[in-house]
Amino acid sequence: MKRGELYVVRKPGSHDPRKEDPRKQLVFVITSRQTLIDSRHSSAICAPVYSSHGALSTQVLVGPDEGLKKESGIHCDELVSVQKSPLTHYLGSLNPRALREFDVALGVALGLEPEH
Numbered sequence: 001m002k003r004g005e006l007y008v009v010r011k012p013g014s015h016d017p018r019k020e021d022p023r024k025q026l027v028f029v030i031t032s033r034q035t036l037i038d039s040r041h042s043s044a045i046c047a048p049v050y051s052s053h054g055a056l057s058t059q060v061l062v063g064p065d066e067g068l069k070k071e072s073g074i075h076c077d078e079l080v081s082v083q084k085s086p087l088t089h090y091l092g093s094l095n096p097r098a099l100r101e102f103d104v105a106l107g108v109a110l111g112l113e114p115e116h
Contacts, residue, residue, distance in 0.1 A: 001037050004094040004102065005030050006049065006067055007087040027091065028082055029062075029074050031106065037084075046082045047074050047106075058109040060101045067092020074102060076109040 001007075008025050028046035030037065037044055053059050053073025063071040068091065094102055106112075 001030060001044070001084065001087060002093065003030050003032060003034050003037060004099045006062075006091040006093065008089040008091060009082065009086045027068070027072070028080075028087070029094065029102065030087070031079060042085070043081045043083050044087070045079055046087075047076050047102075048078050048080065049074050058105050060098060060105050062094065062098060065092075066094055066098065074105070076102070076105040079109070 006027055006029050008027055010025055027049040029049060030044055031047050032044040049062065049068070049072050051070060051072050053061060053071070053075075056077075058076040060074040060076070061071060062068060062074055
């Protein structure tokens with residue numbers, strides 16, 4: 001598991017594959033620094049990816065190049081702590097350009113960078 005990788009996580013109660021509902025799954029981008037990811041800590045900070053996206057400076061556009069089915073947005077204003085154990089269904093990873101945009105969007109979301 002590495003920073004900038006995308007994973008699908010099933011929502012609790014949605015583990016029956018016969019009742020597959022795409023809304024029962026969430027996609028997250030690993031946000032934590034690599035030292036934390038590699039540690040024994042049981043969770044990692046992640047940013048959710050939604051099919052809806054706007055022109056906010058705290059959102060990063062991603063899509064098929066990163067392993068997704070369609071254009072989507074990483075929402076850096078909605079960071080969450082996710083247990084590492086369900087982060088097993090790897091989709092892809094951010095390319096260097098998207099990772100730089102992700103870093104800038106995180107800085108804006110956390111008030112570390114001025115908005116553009």
